[in-house]
Amino acid sequence: MEQAAAISTRGLTKCYGPIVALDSLDLDVPAGSITGLLGPSGSGRTAALRLLAGLSRPSGGSAVVAGIPLGDRHGVKLRRKVGVLPDADAIFEWMSGREQLSFAAELAGIARPDIPARVTSMLERVGLAVLADARTSLYDLAERRRLGVAQALIGEPEVVLLDEPVAALDPANRAELLGIIGELRAQATVVLSSPEPAHVETVCDRVAVLEHGRLVVAARVDALLGGVVGATYDIVLDREPGLALAGLVARLRLESWVSAVKIDGRVLRVAVRDEPRAVRELLPSVVATGLPIASFRRERPTLADAISELTGRVPADAGTTA
Amino acid sequence: MIHTFGYRELLTKEVVEAWRTYRLAILCGIFVVIGIAVPLLVRFLPRLLRWFGATGELGLEDLGVADVVEVLVRNVTLIGGIAAILLTMGSIAGERRRGTLRLVLSRPVSRAAVIWAKFVALGMAFGLATGLAVLAAWLYSALFFSPQAALPWGQLGAVLWLFLMVHVAVTLFGSVVAATPLAAGMFGLAFVAVMSLASNVTSLARLLPVGLGEVARAVALEDVSPDLLPGTTVGVSLAVIAVALGAAWWRFRRMDA
Numbered sequence: 001m002e003q004a005a006a007i008s009t010r011g012l013t014k015c016y017g018p019i020v021a022l023d024s025l026d027l028d029v030p031a032g033s034i035t036g037l038l039g040p041s042g043s044g045r046t047a048a049l050r051l052l053a054g055l056s057r058p059s060g061g062s063a064v065v066a067g068i069p070l071g072d073r074h075g076v077k078l079r080r081k082v083g084v085l086p087d088a089d090a091i092f093e094w095m096s097g098r099e100q101l102s103f104a105a106e107l108a109g110i111a112r113p114d115i116p117a118r119v120t121s122m123l124e125r126v127g128l129a130v131l132a133d134a135r136t137s138l139y140d141l142a143e144r145r146r147l148g149v150a151q152a153l154i155g156e157p158e159v160v161l162l163d164e165p166v167a168a169l170d171p172a173n174r175a176e177l178l179g180i181i182g183e184l185r186a187q188a189t190v191v192l193s194s195p196e197p198a199h200v201e202t203v204c205d206r207v208a209v210l211e212h213g214r215l216v217v218a219a220r221v222d223a224l225l226g227g228v229v230g231a232t233y234d235i236v237l238d239r240e241p242g243l244a245l246a247g248l249v250a251r252l253r254l255e256s257w258v259s260a261v262k263i264d265g266r267v268l269r270v271a272v273r274d275e276p277r278a279v280r281e282l283l284p285s286v287v288a289t290g291l292p293i294a295s296f297r298r299e300r301p302t303l304a305d306a307i308s309e310l311t312g313r314v315p316a317d318a319g320t321t322a
Numbered sequence: 323m324i325h326t327f328g329y330r331e332l333l334t335k336e337v338v339e340a341w342r343t344y345r346l347a348i349l350c351g352i353f354v355v356i357g358i359a360v361p362l363l364v365r366f367l368p369r370l371l372r373w374f375g376a377t378g379e380l381g382l383e384d385l386g387v388a389d390v391v392e393v394l395v396r397n398v399t400l401i402g403g404i405a406a407i408l409l410t411m412g413s414i415a416g417e418r419r420r421g422t423l424r425l426v427l428s429r430p431v432s433r434a435a436v437i438w439a440k441f442v443a444l445g446m447a448f449g450l451a452t453g454l455a456v457l458a459a460w461l462y463s464a465l466f467f468s469p470q471a472a473l474p475w476g477q478l479g480a481v482l483w484l485f486l487m488v489h490v491a492v493t494l495f496g497s498v499v500a501a502t503p504l505a506a507g508m509f510g511l512a513f514v515a516v517m518s519l520a521s522n523v524t525s526l527a528r529l530l531p532v533g534l535g536e537v538a539r540a541v542a543l544e545d546v547s548p549d550l551l552p553g554t555t556v557g558v559s560l561a562v563i564a565v566a567l568g569a570a571w572w573r574f575r576r577m578d579a
Contacts, residue, residue, distance in 0.1 A: 053428050072575070076327050076430045084428035088421030094342045101520075106331040107429035151425070291375035 006031040006159055006189035007052060011061030014047045014213075021047035024061060025211040029206070031158075031184045036200030037193040037219075038307070039210035046087050046191035048210070052191070053084045057215035066158040066189075079111060083157035085148045085165055085189075093137035097128050097147050098159040100136060101154055108155030118154065126150045126180060142173035149180060153188075155295045160184060162192040166199055177204045200223075201303040209307055215311050224306040230259060230298040231275055233282055248289045257281070266294075325485040330432030330438055334445030346447050349405060356401060357458025360394045367468040387467050387501035391478065391511070394459050398482050399535045400450065404449065406489035407510035412503035413440045413494060414574070419502065432434045437494070437571050444490045445483075452483045454491040473542075476543035481556070485534040488559050491566035498570045498577070 007029035014022040022044040026137065029035045037045045050056040054075045054122045066081035092100055095159050101119040110118060120202065123132045136147065145165060152160055164186040165181065166174040182203045184190050194200055200207050201221060217224075225299040238247070250262045257274035268286070270280035281298060340346040352520075363370075364385045415422035426436060456479035465469055489510060496509025517532040527533045533555045540546045 013543060050578070055424060055427055057576070076325065076432055079428060079430040082428075086421060086424040086428060088424065090421030090425045092339070094421055103331065104429060105334055105425070107328050107431055109430060155429075193359075 004031055004111050005029060005064075006033075007063065007191065008046075009052075009059055009061065010082050012048070012051060012063050013060035014044075014051055014056065015059040020213050022051065022210075023208075025215055027208055027215060027218055029189060029191060029260050031189050032184055033205045034181065034190040034192070034203055035206040037191055037205035037210065038195070038197060038200050039193075040195055042212075043210040044213035045210055046163055047213070049084075049087075049191065049193055052159075053082055053161050054078045055084070055086075073183045075229075080155070081158045083152035083155055083160045083161075084095050085145075085152040085162040087163040089141065089144045089148065091136045091147065093135065093141070096133045096135055097139070097143075097150075098132040099148060101150055104151040104152045109313060111156065118189075122150045122154050125153075127176065127189040142169050142177075145169060145173075145177060146180075149177065153184070155186075158188060160179075160263065162188045162190065164193055164195070166194070174199070175202075179180055197303040197307060207303065207307075209311070211311070216320075217307065221303060224303065224310075225301055230271060231278070231301060232305075233270045233272065233278065234292040234297045234299055235270070235286055236297075237266045238294045240266060244289045244291055247287065249293070252282075252285065255281070265271060326434040326435040326438060328429065329435040330462070332426070332431060332435055332439035337441050337446065340443060340447055345409060346450070349409065349447055349451045350454055351403065352401065353398070354457035354458050354573055356394070357396045357455035358462055360397060360459055360464035361390045361466050364389045364393060365462075387463050387470060388543055390459060390467070391539050394455070394561050395478075395482065395535050395539050395542075398455060399485055401446070401480070402452070402486045403489050403514060405451075406444075406486045407493050407507050407514070409447070410444060410490045410493035411510060412492060412505035413498055414497040414504045414505045414570075415500050416497075418579075424579045433575045434571050436568065437498070437574055441494060443493065444494075445487055446487045448490065449483050452479050452486065453481075453529075456482070474542050474544050480536050481534050481538035481541060484556065484559050485531060485538070488531040488534075488562050488566075491563040495566045495570040495573075498574045520577055529558055531562055533557070534559055 004264065005028040007027070009025045009027045012025040012027075013020070019261065025048060037048060038043050042233040047056070048061075051058050051070065052063060054070060057072075058067065058070060065078055067083060068074045068078040068279060070078065092103075097118055100121055102115055105115045105118055106112070120129070120132070126149060127188060128146055128150065131143060132306045136144070139147065149162065150167055162181065166177050169177065175249050178199065178278060181190060185205070192200070192204070197207075204221055206219065207221050209216045213264075246262065249263065249268070252258050252270060257272055257277035258270060259273040260269075260271040270278075270282060274280070286293060286296075360375070367385065381565060394426060413491055414423065423436075427433070435528070456475055460475045492513045493506060493510035496513075497503070497506035498508040500509055517530060519529040520530050521532045528536065528549065528551055533550075537552045537555050540550055543553065
């Protein structure tokens with residue numbers, strides 16, 4: 001059963017002069033979920049997060065975040081319940097990591113006697129314990145990003161908004177930070193923005209795809225992966241295929257359970273829409289042609305495939321994912 | 323109603339930042355140098371000029387405390403005014419460019435607290451610097467000329483501080499509305515230019531903040547002429563500060579972070 005929405009927007013719009021950054025966003029984010037806000041640069045992800053964080057004023061529409069409606073009168077109340085990692089790698093370079101977190105904790109209203117223990121525990125959680133007392137000007141990009149996530153979480157907010165938390169990080173740091181974000185599941189409602197479907201797929205329960213400020217798709221990630229695109233089978237042949245393969249491809253294309261067939265060198269790639277039939281019929285069909293098979297592998301569909309299928313477009317940065 | 327949630331924490335951050343980034347030390351150092359150099363210069367100027375080869379009647383033999391005050395006021399208003407613009411111009415615009423303003427505003431703080439904490443921290447820095455300059459000048463004037471009453475010199479310091487705070491408040495407003503620290507600095511300089519032009523009209527100058535220099539000199543020397551309107555000049559300066567801060571807050575609270 002779906003939980004109550006921690007974030008609910010209706011017609012939320014943000015314009016910068018004549019430019020519509022976010023166009024009538026209707027979105028419900030269930031409490032305790034991790035939702036990925038996916039889209040290319042300029043799709044309205046940052047505009048949406050800034051509105052939800054109370055950092056900017058909507059040009060139209062409304063939103064309720066953690067039970068607090070957006071608006072000037074509720075700004076401080078709202079920000080007590082929301083933790084934010086802004087898009088810039090902003091940091092007070094004259095502070096140490098510990099000081100920066102202590103400052104964030106003080107502003108979050110945590111009782112002073114509790115702050116040192118809370119800060120130490122948070123520094124350990126994000127893997128910055130060793131660098132805790134070093135000036136943040138010495139931190140590299142990954143360490144800055146970890147500190148940014150830590151300062152967003154220090155007040156134990158109900159809603160956490162993270163703008164591109166793993167952008168430009170190396171795979172190891174990215175995986176570790178996504179792991180930390182994943183641990184927030186059920187403790188807080190998390191919305192993270194990213195241009196890369198693989199990041200969203202790794203950690204998110206739900207995804208909302210924005211393009212040109214408009215919401216294109218909003219759904220559960222598993223529903224998208226299971227329901228929108230079927231599996232793909234890669235059959236690697238032992239030698240260059242001949243006419244037998246051409247005949248096989250022609251036959252497969254006529255099958256109702258096959259959605260697409262591609263040949264890439266010695267690899268035959270078959271996308272299927274009816275998995276049980278594919279399991280029963282695909283391998284026997286190939287074997288029957290007498291083609292020598294080096295390997296037969298089922299490829300899991302990716303979120304990028306699903307979004308591409310739904311929108312008819314490949315997500316802008318899908319190809320950049322490591 | 324204006325809320326100031328987070329004011330204490332933000333003020334602490336501003337003061338520590340001024341200390342850690344050496345801004346406070348450099349500002350105080352400059353002002354102390356002014357405070358020491360002015361009486362020294364006034365005392366030893368004739369000797370210095372002769373040492374550099376000047377001969378004959380210099381007309382500088384009877385320089386005294388009045389000259390110390392005159393030069394001190396001129397230096398503090400000029401150098402201090404520039405320092406006020408330089409230290410204030412990046413306070414909002416600079417943090418906005420670096421992204422740290424968004425970091426602060428994403429916490430449960432009121433925007434009035436952000437503005438007020440910055441103004442008070444700058445006020446403390448310039449209060450300390452001006453106090454040190456006046457104290458140094460007072461001590462060295464007593465050493466080189468004659469002991470001076472403390473209260474008039476205290477009033478001198480207070481009026482000079484008010485003069486600098488007018489520049490701080492106006493530049494702070496500039497820092498809110500301008501996109502870059504440089505543009506904010508230009509805003510502060512434009513204010514100085516307008517004040518300089520207004521000072522050419524004597525009847526206007528004695529009312530505006532630019533007249534505070536003359537008020538400072540007069541109170542230090544306990545020589546307030548009937549032409550001066552110290553209360554009015556101070557009142558107008560306070561009003562300029564109030565309007566600048568009010569406008570800064572009004573604009574800032576409507577601004578996207």
